Amino acid sequence: MKFLVSVLFFIYFINSFRVNGINHLFMCDFYFNPAKSIKPILVGKHDETEEVGCTINNPILGEIVFLICPKRKEGDYENMELVPSNCFASHLYSPYTAGKNEKDIEKLDIDKKYTHSFSYDDYEIKTFRVPSIYKHNKTIYCRCDNRKTEKEHNDKEKFQGKTGLVKIILSEKIDNSNILDFTDSNISKNKNIKVNGTNYEIDLVENNIFSARIENIKDGNFENCNDMLYVKFNKIDENDFSIRTPTIFFEDINCKATFISTENKTFTIVMKASKTENIEGCDFTKPNGDGIYKHGFVLNDISDNEKICTAYIGSSKKKIVAGIKCPYKLIPTYCFRHVLYEKEISGNKVFKTFLLEDILGFRDIEYYSNINNGSYIVGLPIKSERYAAVRCICENNGKRGIMELKIASSYTSFISFILLFITIILLYLS
Numbered sequence: 001m002k003f004l005v006s007v008l009f010f011i012y013f014i015n016s017f018r019v020n021g022i023n024h025l026f027m028c029d030f031y032f033n034p035a036k037s038i039k040p041i042l043v044g045k046h047d048e049t050e051e052v053g054c055t056i057n058n059p060i061l062g063e064i065v066f067l068i069c070p071k072r073k074e075g076d077y078e079n080m081e082l083v084p085s086n087c088f089a090s091h092l093y094s095p096y097t098a099g100k101n102e103k104d105i106e107k108l109d110i111d112k113k114y115t116h117s118f119s120y121d122d123y124e125i126k127t128f129r130v131p132s133i134y135k136h137n138k139t140i141y142c143r144c145d146n147r148k149t150e151k152e153h154n155d156k157e158k159f160q161g162k163t164g165l166v167k168i169i170l171s172e173k174i175d176n177s178n179i180l181d182f183t184d185s186n187i188s189k190n191k192n193i194k195v196n197g198t199n200y201e202i203d204l205v206e207n208n209i210f211s212a213r214i215e216n217i218k219d220g221n222f223e224n225c226n227d228m229l230y231v232k233f234n235k236i237d238e239n240d241f242s243i244r245t246p247t248i249f250f251e252d253i254n255c256k257a258t259f260i261s262t263e264n265k266t267f268t269i270v271m272k273a274s275k276t277e278n279i280e281g282c283d284f285t286k287p288n289g290d291g292i293y294k295h296g297f298v299l300n301d302i303s304d305n306e307k308i309c310t311a312y313i314g315s316s317k318k319k320i321v322a323g324i325k326c327p328y329k330l331i332p333t334y335c336f337r338h339v340l341y342e343k344e345i346s347g348n349k350v351f352k353t354f355l356l357e358d359i360l361g362f363r364d365i366e367y368y369s370n371i372n373n374g375s376y377i378v379g380l381p382i383k384s385e386r387y388a389a390v391r392c393i394c395e396n397n398g399k400r401g402i403m404e405l406k407i408a409s410s411y412t413s414f415i416s417f418i419l420l421f422i423t424i425i426l427l428y429l430s
Helices: 002-017 183-190 356-360 410-429
Strands: 024-031 051-057 064-070 081-083 091-093 105-107 115-119 123-129 137-147 150-155 155-161 165-171 180-181 191-194 200-205 207-215 217-223 230-236 239-243 253-260 268-275 282-283 306-313 323-326 329-331 338-345 347-357 366-369 375-379 388-396 398-407
Touching: 024 051, 064 137, 064 165, 282 306, 282 398, 306 323, 338 356, 347 356, 356 388
Parallel strands: 024 064, 051 165, 091 137, 180 207, 200 268, 282 323, 306 398
Antiparallel strands: 064 123, 081 137, 091 105, 115 123, 137 165, 150 155, 191 200, 207 239, 217 253, 230 239, 253 268, 323 375, 329 388, 338 347, 338 388, 366 375, 388 398
């Protein structure tokens, strides 16, 4: 019954928003999802975290955040709190550890059409659709705080509830050069656009966000745009929309969009991009540097039973994709969606299979595969807040090629930049 109610709610909500285009939904479910449960756990158990995170990192125009939070009830949620209680409706909450300090609450004054709240017997649902005009280096926090719920079993074992934390990071404003206003006569001055009459040509790069304004459009069609996989398109009103390009182009792009205005005026937008080259990753079919990825070796030629190939992504805007080529047995089968990750369990460090999105704490990840040649690629459009080293294993005839993918965090990238800056200064002074 609860599931049916949630489905009906979802249908109602989407219809009430009148969503146009393709929208990404972020679900922070601390009630139905057992992987994000905030029920009491045994105090001191090292393989259980006391905080369950749900991070939405720089959503672009039109993306919707769902928060499902348990209500205060006897049992597992006896002292449950939603902080702030009117989460998403009108407040920016930071820092999230000082819930009773009024100075930490800032008015957002957002339009009511961007937020909804629904209450049920056992849980409540909060929603927020973030318009790009609020992308001004803010971090919105909401938390389902169950830490005050404590239990005892057998007079010895103490159990304490967990915290479900939603963090919406808005730290990348769209650059003015990426706002394409086709209603502005000065659009030809935009460095990203070439204008020839009513024809507009835009040079695209990987993982780039741009917003556009087009008025009085009654019809349109697209040609040669199928190669632009993972394009994110969001549209709220009749005139404005945003596009984020994918992290990788597999072919040269020559996508043509033709629009017809209500005055029967026709104009075209041609989006061009070059095929992505020099991809990070490990090819286990060719010597190092000869394969489709930067690193690798011929698996069947290694002298030992196993050998590690290390790849790095996330340290800069240009290093956001990595791939593996393994036309043999791949472990996990659905690498990179599933990866091997080292965890400490009962005092022992072991590699277990996890979803990459659970390790990094966000879902905004691109996955590509070519099963015919055993090639798989992962793209990270946003920076991870967490450093992670994950593995996939290529196995054949008793030989194992281990790809270790090291994913830099936004923090480690910042520290690396500072160290590089200091090094340059020291070299200059010397």
